[in-house]
Amino acid sequence: MKIEANDKDIRDVFKLGYFKIPRFQRPYSWEKDEVENFWNDITKNNSPEYFIGSMVVYQDSKPYFGIVDGQQRLTTITLVLSAIRDAFIHLNQDDLAKGVHQYVEQPNIDNKNEFVLHSETSFPYLQNHIQSYKEQKIDLEVGSEEQKLKNAFELITKKLTEFAGLQEVTSLQLELMPTDKDPLSLLKRLRDKILSLKLVFIQLDNEDDAYLIFETLNARGRDLKSSDLVKNLLLKTIKNNSVSIDRPKQAWVSLVNKFDDIGETDALDNFILHYWISKQSYCTEKELFSKVKEHITSMEKADALLSDFENYGKLYCKMLHPNFFDWDNNEGSQSIKDSLIALNRFKVKQQSSFVLAALAAYEKKLFSLKVLKLTLKRVEYFHFIFNAITSQRSSGHIVSTYSKNAIKLSKANTSDEANIVVKELFKTLSSKIPHYEEFEVKFLELIFLKSRTKDRNIIKYCLNRLLPNTTSCFDIRSDALTIEHIVPQSDTNLSPELIGSIGNLLLVDQSTNAEKLRDKCLNDKLDYLRKSNYPLENNFLTDQFDGKAGSIEKRTKEIAKYLFENSRVS
Template sequence: MNAPLNASATTIGALISSAIFEIPIYQRDYAWEKSQVEEFWNDLSNALGQGPYFLGLIVLTGEGKRKHVVDGQQRLVTLTLLAAALREEAVAIGRRALADKIESTLLRSMDYATDDIVPRIVLTDSRTNDTLQSLIDSGSIPSSDLAKGSSSERLNSSFVYLRERLSEDHNSDGFRKLGTWAEFINEQLYVAVFEHPDEAAAYSVFEVVNTRGRQLTTADLLKNYILRHTPSGQRDAQYDAWHSTAEKFEELGGQNYVQYIRHIVNLRAGYVLPKDLYNYIARRGDFSSVGEIPAAELMEDLQHWLPVYLQMIDPTLGGPANADALGIFESLNELRVSAVRPLLLAISAKESGAQSMERVLRMIVKRMVVGNLGASSVERKFAEAAREIMRSGSVESGLTLLQDLDHSRDEFVEALGRRSYNRDVLAFIRRSTILKTVTPDPVGTLHYIRPRQSASTWPDFGDDYLGMWGSTLGNTILAKIAKRPRGVNNWNGVQQNLISKAIPEERSAILMAYETWTPESVQREGLALAEAAADVWC
């Protein structure tokens, strides 16, 4: 029989000593950074000695002595870390009785059936929970267990910060001040507790509560959605699958897991704005009538496409893509183009995948040269083309939607010879031109021949022309040295100290033949390079 719906006010001491609290799998991991912990500490320390203090709402579900924390995890876990730090400081100054009291009321409980001493708060993720319990047991954790950016690292950082603040706070009267803190947490720190009787409804409560105040991340909401729509007997396995997939992105330096999910949804749905991703999957608001993406199928898709997607991020990884495809991924990364990944995924499943990807790369480069690839309309085209390929099974059917990106040779040459581009694009285009390949190795470093300073030493190329021609292809060279050498503030210095260090494939002899370097020289070189680039790309 479910317990009746219950709401009450109680102290933290009374609440924590009354039950065992588990963080359910749909919850986010411990996420507080130093700024949140610092704010939390300041709020509590300013309230110390001022009477009762209200900490906010805690939402629980479950019956008996084991409760699931639907909302309030971050505060309860941080309070546990504060209690552990208090216990450590009490032991350090010889207040053993106070340390034991903190241990029994806030940190540990006894299982009366077995006499086992069990933790009062248990986290879902086993590694993060091991960190929490180690901090409670000994006040420390091996540094080897603290992966950068992980929840374990955040737990440890929070504990270290709180213990440092406590140590500073009681250095003049430690015996009394630690007792004041323990009394405040146990008897003066209040929360409003709302207990929901229905375990299954906790997922919905979690969403409702967390759409107010500090927002959940899209990843938190999506994880909750998937687990809520997974049969209870399969949730642990689905939780593990979610986290094992998310960890792959953490290992690559925090690459966006949510972007990956959106790209996978693009394969089914076409273009979905980042802000609409959760509402689309959950069929909320304007998306109430869209076709359902079953949670199990979404997780299957996330795992199915993961190996090749990770190679798109890091082409050095092993996986299903062949050498030609990896070269294309590397080129797109150099150009900083990630919006095309759903289309590449759709193409990768086809027999002529690498050749079709090369067609897409050529379209992208031509679009970047002639127009602008950054607009959302282009990303929309990629997503719609990906969906069309998945729907029809035909690459040609999808690529037909991209024909307006496929500019003519004349348009390409005319734009490339005169337009300014950022350094990454210029370096890529120049490499591809002189190496005669659409997937050039990242050889050499791009340098501007006429730099953006020292106008007086370039009498034939004043600042009035620099804005027009300084960042065009004709004013660049690829050299074997990363740093611009000294003595290159005029044309003679460039010939002696920069062109002489150009990579072997460069147009060094042609450049050395110029008696001086002028805007006309840049235009002439730019046109020659544009024609050579068109031979590669058009």
């Protein structure tokens, strides 16, 4: 591997040729703090040659370079130069604007203008909205990958406006201002300071060396995620054979977009881990990349893995955000959706590999809708007891058990084989269920008051399970229901712990809560609910319930017993 390293300033770098952000690189990722820190560094430093680190590139074909390391800084510098150019345009200084613009866009050997920095992931927003000179700009919708670029450019423009005092300046006022403190002089000094920024320019011979350096930089503490490394490995291994479209890269972008669409951009690493331990082998997040790397021994394996990512990615997104997707309006589909929502509310991920495998088994027709519904319901009920109520310590054994059975399920070829795997899993999980006494103690500690809302979602889940599938008194949809205190929170005869306990709570629709039951005494509330066909018996609200401490405690324990008995895995 041949490596050349030289000191250069930004002026020299931008005149070397054209720089592209390769297919294995992630999009622009700097947030507000990083942009502000960079701005403060370059504006407040008085040194004529300020060092900003290194830049690693490889020669593609002269005069084109691929960027291995430094794309965040180079992109941000391009944003700053574009903002300075726009400021000169604002001041009607077209010559100065065009002078700066030559570092953003310059003619190639065919005398066709070409942007110095090429970025495929942010195309066409970066090119049309930021890099382009004024007459070329068009209105564009900002995608999720471009949003950080937009935020950074707007922040830099705001900072530049304040720095140079451009808020109300016109060209006439400019002529009357003293030199050296006028906006024009400030902009020129900033321009010169940007172009004088120093870096170590490290050049490699070819793209294969670039992939190797990319991994090495990560191993030495660079801030790269597992997904960055897996993307790098896949795109390195799968050679693109099309001139018009980079199919492997488009497949990866399609995967990223799935997570962007549901607002879970950061979930990609979790997906890859849960996919891996559901199909290949159990490992930790730290071991993941090395496992993937061992697996990718050919282009065919890399291609198959990328294809699998796309198929399983859709299922994982459905698992993360069930409400984002359309579901058939039947009891089975709605039950599956409810189980996925419940698991998200419990904030557990131990089961993710198996749930992903179960959804895939249904897609492959190894599970019927009924079997999938019962399987997910059992997983939901296990974690209701194990995590949501008794808060058992996270166990590697639970995760590895799920992984082992997920892998078996992924390899199953018939419905019988798939059903055997499910039975084995729940036999293991049933041995992990805490005793009822522990469950009851923790259940009695659940509280919902205006001042104590931490348990709200779990309490709503518990109360919702007491309701029948249909009722004539109100809208049964759990997201439309609110928690009502039977004995009001203003009552001073009971302790706050009793008033906020499940024994004093029930679910009603918002209208009933706010209008029909408001300010009513206990007997009037129960009478109204009885006449409205509210399922009082399902909610353990009998005629003996008097709203006193004894009846509230009794009802709490009855609900606890019912939920525990109807949640045990078998």
